[in-house]
Amino acid sequence: MTGGASGDVLLRVEAVSKTFGGIAAVNDVSLVVGPGESVGLVGPNGAGKTTLFNCVCGQLRPDRGRIELDGRPLVDMPTFERARLGIGRTYQRVEVFPDMAVRDHLLVAHRARWRTGRLWRDLCNLSKPTTEESSKVDAVLGMVGLGDRADAPVASLGLGSCRLVELARALVADPVVLMADEPSSGLDVHETRELGAVLRQVQRDQGMAMVLVEHDLAMVAEVVDRTVVMNLGEVIAEGDFTSVMADPAVRTAYLGVRG
Amino acid sequence: MEHFLGFAIPGIPYGCTYALVAVGLVLTYQATGVLNFAYGAQAYLSAFVFTYLVQNEHLPVALAFVLSVVVLAPAVGLIFDRLLFRKIAAANVIAKLVTGISMLVGIPAVLAILFTNNNQYNPPSILFNPGVVYFRVAGAPINGIAVTAVVATAVTLVALLVLIRWTSLGLKMRGAVESRRLIELDGISGGRVVASAWAVSGLIAGLAGVLLAPAYGQLQFSDYADLMVAAFAAAAWAVLRSLPVAVLVGVLMGVTVNILQGYLPVGSIWSSAALTSLPFVVLVGALVLVPGMRTLGGAKDPLASVDPPTPPTTATLRAPELDRVIRILWYVLLVVFSVSMLTWMPKIWENVFNAGLAYSVVFLSITLITGMGGQLSLCQATLAGVGAFMAAQLASHLGLNLLIGGLVGAAAAALVAVVLAFASVRLRGLGLALMTIAAALVFDNTVFAEVDTVNGQPINVTSRWVGLGILNPDGRAFFVLALVVLAACVILVLRVRRGSIGRFLAAMQGSSTAASGIGVNLTWMHVLVFGLSGAVAGIGGTLLSINQQSVNPQLFSWSFSLVFVVVVVTTGVRTPEGAIQAGFGYVVLQQLLTYVPSRLGGNSLLIVFFAFGALTYVAHPEGILEFQKRRWTLRFERLLLRGRTTPAPPGPDGGTPAWASGPAVGG
Numbered sequence: 021m022t023g024g025a026s027g028d029v030l031l032r033v034e035a036v037s038k039t040f041g042g043i044a045a046v047n048d049v050s051l052v053v054g055p056g057e058s059v060g061l062v063g064p065n066g067a068g069k070t071t072l073f074n075c076v077c078g079q080l081r082p083d084r085g086r087i088e089l090d091g092r093p094l095v096d097m098p099t100f101e102r103a104r105l106g107i108g109r110t111y112q113r114v115e116v117f118p119d120m121a122v123r124d125h126l127l128v129a130h131r132a133r134w135r136t137g138r139l140w141r142d143l144c145n146l147s148k149p150t151t152e153e154s155s156k157v158d159a160v161l162g163m164v165g166l167g168d169r170a171d172a173p174v175a176s177l178g179l180g181s182c183r184l185v186e187l188a189r190a191l192v193a194d195p196v197v198l199m200a201d202e203p204s205s206g207l208d209v210h211e212t213r214e215l216g217a218v219l220r221q222v223q224r225d226q227g228m229a230m231v232l233v234e235h236d237l238a239m240v241a242e243v244v245d246r247t248v249v250m251n252l253g254e255v256i257a258e259g260d261f262t263s264v265m266a267d268p269a270v271r272t273a274y275l276g277v278r279g
Numbered sequence: 280m281e282h283f284l285g286f287a288i289p290g291i292p293y294g295c296t297y298a299l300v301a302v303g304l305v306l307t308y309q310a311t312g313v314l315n316f317a318y319g320a321q322a323y324l325s326a327f328v329f330t331y332l333v334q335n336e337h338l339p340v341a342l343a344f345v346l347s348v349v350v351l352a353p354a355v356g357l358i359f360d361r362l363l364f365r366k367i368a369a370a371n372v373i374a375k376l377v378t379g380i381s382m383l384v385g386i387p388a389v390l391a392i393l394f395t396n397n398n399q400y401n402p403p404s405i406l407f408n409p410g411v412v413y414f415r416v417a418g419a420p421i422n423g424i425a426v427t428a429v430v431a432t433a434v435t436l437v438a439l440l441v442l443i444r445w446t447s448l449g450l451k452m453r454g455a456v457e458s459r460r461l462i463e464l465d466g467i468s469g470g471r472v473v474a475s476a477w478a479v480s481g482l483i484a485g486l487a488g489v490l491l492a493p494a495y496g497q498l499q500f501s502d503y504a505d506l507m508v509a510a511f512a513a514a515a516w517a518v519l520r521s522l523p524v525a526v527l528v529g530v531l532m533g534v535t536v537n538i539l540q541g542y543l544p545v546g547s548i549w550s551s552a553a554l555t556s557l558p559f560v561v562l563v564g565a566l567v568l569v570p571g572m573r574t575l576g577g578a579k580d581p582l583a584s585v586d587p588p589t590p591p592t593t594a595t596l597r598a599p600e601l602d603r604v605i606r607i608l609w610y611v612l613l614v615v616f617s618v619s620m621l622t623w624m625p626k627i628w629e630n631v632f633n634a635g636l637a638y639s640v641v642f643l644s645i646t647l648i649t650g651m652g653g654q655l656s657l658c659q660a661t662l663a664g665v666g667a668f669m670a671a672q673l674a675s676h677l678g679l680n681l682l683i684g685g686l687v688g689a690a691a692a693a694l695v696a697v698v699l700a701f702a703s704v705r706l707r708g709l710g711l712a713l714m715t716i717a718a719a720l721v722f723d724n725t726v727f728a729e730v731d732t733v734n735g736q737p738i739n740v741t742s743r744w745v746g747l748g749i750l751n752p753d754g755r756a757f758f759v760l761a762l763v764v765l766a767a768c769v770i771l772v773l774r775v776r777r778g779s780i781g782r783f784l785a786a787m788q789g790s791s792t793a794a795s796g797i798g799v800n801l802t803w804m805h806v807l808v809f810g811l812s813g814a815v816a817g818i819g820g821t822l823l824s825i826n827q828q829s830v831n832p833q834l835f836s837w838s839f840s841l842v843f844v845v846v847v848v849t850t851g852v853r854t855p856e857g858a859i860q861a862g863f864g865y866v867v868l869q870q871l872l873t874y875v876p877s878r879l880g881g882n883s884l885l886i887v888f889f890a891f892g893a894l895t896y897v898a899h900p901e902g903i904l905e906f907q908k909r910r911w912t913l914r915f916e917r918l919l920l921r922g923r924t925t926p927a928p929p930g931p932d933g934g935t936p937a938w939a940s941g942p943a944v945g946g
Contacts, residue, residue, distance in 0.1 A: 077796060078795075079792065079796075098795070098800075099795040099796060100795045100796075100798045100799055101798075103795070103796055103797055104798040111792070111793065115792050116789065116790065116793070117785060117786045117788075117789030117794075118789050119785050119788070119789055120782070120785055120786070120789065124785075127782065128779075128782045128783060128786050128797065128799075129798070131783075132786075132794075132798035132799045133798045135798075136779070137779025137780065137783060139775070139780055139807065141778065141779065142774050142775050142777075142778030142781070143771065143774055143775070143778075145778075147774075147777070147778035186793075189793075189797060190797075193797060193798070
């Protein structure tokens with residue numbers, strides 16, 4: 021699946037630009053992701069990958085350009101509404117809720133996504149986890165391999181486990197597209213391999229689309245269907261992983277010009 | 280035009296003091312990242328000591344000035360740095376605010392204890408004679424106070440600009456605000472840089488305080504609180520960064536206040552409210568319109584991630600067996616207490632405990648907004664007052680029973696809180712604290728001062744308004760009412776905390792980025808928690824008024840909002856338990872202090888006690904009482920459950936957690 025056909029587009033980013041004080045972090049970038057497709061977004065530091073993510077998820081507002089999910093324009097929509105439409109996200113710098121247990125992270129995400137956490141339910145003491153919620157939470161925790169640490173406070177976990185908590189928190193909301201921002205950063209080789217396997221599996225099982233920003237190219241090669249390379253705010257190459265990596269422009273961007 | 284200038288020009292000296300204080304605030308913020316809420320108290324301290332030395336010790340003005348401004352003021356700045364703010368350089372914005380507020384509340388109380396029966400009238404002027412009109416501009420007489428203020432401000436500002444722009448100390452100060460720990464990695468002694476900034480800003484505070492003093496016939500702390508809000512407004516327009524903007528806005532405000540007071544009808548509510556409302560309007564304008572103010576205080580020290588996480592509350596740590604025992608003990612205590620209250624309790628203590636119940640309800644509103652919402656509101660007493668006043672109005676005009684009126688009052692307080700929440704929707708931390716303290720001052724000076732009170736006299740609550748024997752002198756009916764109301768409010772808070780909304784709020788406090796990223800509507804949560812907190816405060820306010828048998832504006836003044844915060848923060852802001860302990864602790868200590876000779880300070884001593892108690896917030900954000908409970912519970916648990924296998928609380932990947940082995944942060 022290439023995702024190029026207009027009738028088969030889930031997430032469309034069109035000519036998006038974002039500048040910070042005169043520096044173009046993202047410059048006229050276009051990108052499409054088809055339903056169930058997994059796209060790798062790679063490039064050296066400062067290429068604008070996280071900025072693009074922030075524009076898609078709503079943490080930043082692009083200066084120009086359009087962003088659509090399933091044909092719905094996103095640019096004027098606040099972050100939380102985009103999340104409720106099914107954009108899941110993990111963060112480059114881990115963003116967990118330090119006062120909560122692992123299980124609560126997932127419960128909160130589930131209720132926020134489906135808007136089932138209501139004040140009147142709290143006041144009537146009706147907000148204990150339902151069996152449906154509990155089984156969903158347990159299933160996702162099992163899938164990412166956190167089943168045995170479900171009730172541990174997240175403050176007691178290491179970085180690798182926190183990344184898994186983030187991933188599980190995104191997955192429990194059944195996202196239509198998962199935006200994973202450097203999920204392997206700070207993990208060792210073993211943990212990275214496990215994480216890659218989980219990503220591949222959940223993406224296949226749930227038919228969910230995914231955009232993966234990653235520096236670990238081995239993981240990208242294993243997980244994605246298509247690779248997009250960014251450098252200095254612009255897309256410089258696009259295609260399947262091996263051909264993109266053979267592209268001279270990409271090699272220059274990563275390794276610099278000889279001489 | 281002449282008329283206009285005649286009003287405008289006498290405003291300039293006032294504007295100069297606003298400008299000076301604003302400059303001091305900006306300077307401290309720039310060098311230390313602390314918006315110094317205690318600044319007004321520092322200014323008051325120097326003015327107080329200066330006046331005391333001249334009027335009571337009959338020292339020459341010059342010597343008194345040297346002692347109170349040149350020596351004392353920078354020393355206070357250095358003490359603040361060394362003993363307080365240095366230890367919390369890495370703490371979050373709320374911890375810094377609480378520390379400043381505890382000093383703002385504590386210093387005037389300490390002064391009231393140390394200096395009794397002194398003459399605070401007619402504070403002298405430092406340079407020129409206040410009684411002499413030196414010249415006239417556009418018909419307006421310019422006396423010694425005005426000349427002194429303008430000259431001293433000009434000299435100070437020039438000296439400061441030189442310091443910041445052209446000295447290496449100024450450059451280092453600007454580096455220190457980003458991260459003191461980072462400039463220390465560059466080999467600069469961050470401590471010394473920050474200490475100099477504190478000393479200089481302390482000096483400015485002292486100078487401003489002494490300059491302002493002769494403008495009023497009597498030295499009163501409330502004038503300095505108004506001064507501080509004006510300075511906050513000027514500093515906010517300067518985004519706590521630009522000294523020239525701070526000066527300009529400060530002077531303009533002084534001028535505008537004078538013009539308004541000149542043109543508005545004398546003696547009307549508009550005229551009396553102009554002085555305090557204008558700074559509020561200017562401040563709110565800055566908070567809403569200046570983009571830089573929205574993110575203020577949100578920026579984190581790049582090295583903040585090396586700090587340990589905040590510890591969990593005791594209840595989540597306890598083993599289930601112990602939890603059961605403690606819960607049973609609480610129920611036993613409740614039953615014994617209730618039976619005592621209904622049978623043998625002496626009248627004095629019955630009143631004390633009844634007031635404790637009412638205060639507990641007000642304090643629960645702080646548990647909601649600060650403990651659960653993670654926001655510091657400095658107008659909880661005001662919200663309580665809104666509830667009480669509304670109920671009293673309905674009772675006196677429509678004959679509505681105060682118990683039903685109390686619910687309407689709660690709705691009114693919730694409405695005010697929601698309006699504040701919407702106005703502050705983009706603000707967090709600092710901005711919100713500023714907006715709420717300004718709102719509290721405005722209510723004090725307008726609504727509470729004017730509505731149905733004669734010269735600020737309290738409205739008496741009559742038994743016709745309440746019925747059910749609640750105002751009976753034996754107080755038993757009130758006890759039952761207060762207990763029921765408190766129980767209802769505790770259940771409300773607990774259910775919200777344990778339910779979805781509580782989890783959303785905890786998520787928001789943990790990481791607002793991630794919370795909105797999973798679909799939590801932060802705006803709605805912000806408004807919701809404000810509204811709930813307002814409602815609970817409003818109910819508490821009505822209850823308190825019934826208990827005191829009067830609706831007294833004094834009871835709901837802005838300074839009480841600050842005192843309430845320091846009291847609850849001391850006992851524990853995260854749990855309803857903490858609020859109840861705060862309520863009872865407050866009134867019981869107050870009662871005990873009546874047995875102490877009054878020359879030792881009485882109520883001031885109480886405020887000092889809690890003000891210094893609140894300083895422990897930094898090391899124990901869960902409350903010092905809560906911390907001690909956790910320590911003792913853990914010890915007790917080890918004794919009780921010895922020999923049995925108890926799962927140790929897990930630390931970072933299996934190790935001992937940082938919070939289990941003593942103080943968590945800094946101190």
